[in-house]
Amino acid sequence: MTYSNDMPILDKHVRSTAGLATELRFSVMRLRRRLVRERHPDNDLSLTAMAVLWVLHGRGDQTVGALATREQVRPPTMTRTVTALGERGLVERHDHPDDGRQVVVRITDAGRAVVLADAARRDRWLSMRLEELPSDERDILRRAAPILQRLAESEQTL
Amino acid sequence: MTYSNDMPILDKHVRSTAGLATELRFSVMRLRRRLVRERHPDNDLSLTAMAVLWVLHGRGDQTVGALATREQVRPPTMTRTVTALGERGLVERHDHPDDGRQVVVRITDAGRAVVLADAARRDRWLSMRLEELPSDERDILRRAAPILQRLAESEQTL
DNA sequence: TATAAGTCATTACCTTGCGTAACTATTCCC
DNA sequence: GGGAATAGTTACGCAAGGTAATGACTTATA
Structure with a gap:
């Protein structure tokens, strides 16, 4: 190096x-x-809630537990987030086809609309800052983002 | 790319x-x-408090306002953090030499000891995860860290 | 040079995001 | 079939941070 x-x-x-x-x-x-x-003033959803919508949009239905793991929160926290999204009609709960304990969370059309609106304005602040970076620095971040994600999800615990 | x-x-x-x-x-x-x-169980200081100690150790005395900007918190929050550190004898407040409004925060010997102890165990969890990465990924993060910092400190606001 | 306007830090109060512990419902395994 | 494990939820609590208002001092202005 x-x-x-x-x-x-x-x-x-x-x-x-x-x-x-x-x-x-x-x-x-x-x-x-x-x-x-x-964060954008038009969007009153928490960043955690937005992250959940993005995951459901991009990767399809997820159980509550899977969402909790991905977002690095505890199950009760994800229950709350999903409940909040459900109350706004942005996600729906469904029974898991072959495991009655699990709950499958699915994004609704309204939820997708929120994701697309978010995509349109795309983290205005951060996007603008990223645009200002020299492209080689942007490339570094492009490669860093998935590494950060994998670190967050690492199985290893202290 | x-x-x-x-x-x-x-x-x-x-x-x-x-x-x-x-x-x-x-x-x-x-x-x-x-x-x-x-975070390491021996260390009951918040990550924000540790960050402040590291800054004072590495960059010398700082005003409350400068610390708030660096950590991206509001002044009252930094006042609280500094007060908490002061109560443990890890930092001291001093009058600013030529501006009576400002307060200069200085790390004490006890504070430096905490930083050194932290350095010794060095984010055990994260260090271990980083050691497991292939070295090219670690290099990416090495270069990404200061970029993230600059993004956080960007003058631009939405 | 008096005062108005601005700045830095603080105090008081409040919101929120998230955690732990305890419970329910279901599934797995012997 | 009964005990252990797992998924999700409910109830409760706490910590980290924010906003608004205040006090002390400094800078600019008239």
Whole structure:
């Protein structure tokens, strides 16, 4: 790995994996706060709820448990989110075909409309910031996003 | 930009900047939840409080306002965090030399000890996950971390 | 140079997102 | 068929953060 000369001195400790862990956790925490703050005013759904709609839209029906795992929340939290989405008519609950304990969550047409509206305005704030980046930095993030996702979903626990 | 063949189909929409924005925001949200959950049991400080100590350690004294901006929280929140750190003797408040409104926060020896202890165990969970990654993925994250940080701090607002 | 306007930090109060513990309903396994 | 495991839910609590209002000080203006 080589580093360009214009890299800030203070970022050098990122060279070690441990240093990277420290920087990454804080960067993720900070960016998340910013994202919550800059979310589009037309959209009163929480980011978690939007994430659920996106998953149902993109990957099809999911059980409550699967959604909880993906979003890294506990089952009761996902129950609440799904209930809230259901009350707005954005998702429906269905019985699982061959396991009576599970609940299958399905996005409705109204839910898809919300996803498409969101796609249209597409995280206005973040999209604009990303557009301003040089394309090589955008490429780095493009490749980083799925890695972050896999880290979040890692089976390993402390 | 080229994509390897083993890339999941669903990640292809990340090709567009808008798609990247969507993926990135959710990945960041999810990884942050995971990081909060997997934080080291010996460390009862919040991740925000730890971030503040790291900044004071690495970049020297900071005003309350500067810390709030860096951590992407509102001033009252940072006041609370600093107060909590102060009660544990990890930071001290000092008068600003030439602006009586501002408060300079300085890390104490005890605070530095906490940072060093944290550095020693270094986000155990995340470090371990990062060690498991192939080194090219780790390199991507190494380069992504400062970009995420800059995004969080961007002057632009929606 | 007096005062108005702006800024930094704080206090008080409130919302929200999420967790744990306990319970119900179902399924799996011997 | 009965005990153990699993999926989801209900009830309750807490922590992290926000907004609005206030006080202390500084800067700009008239």
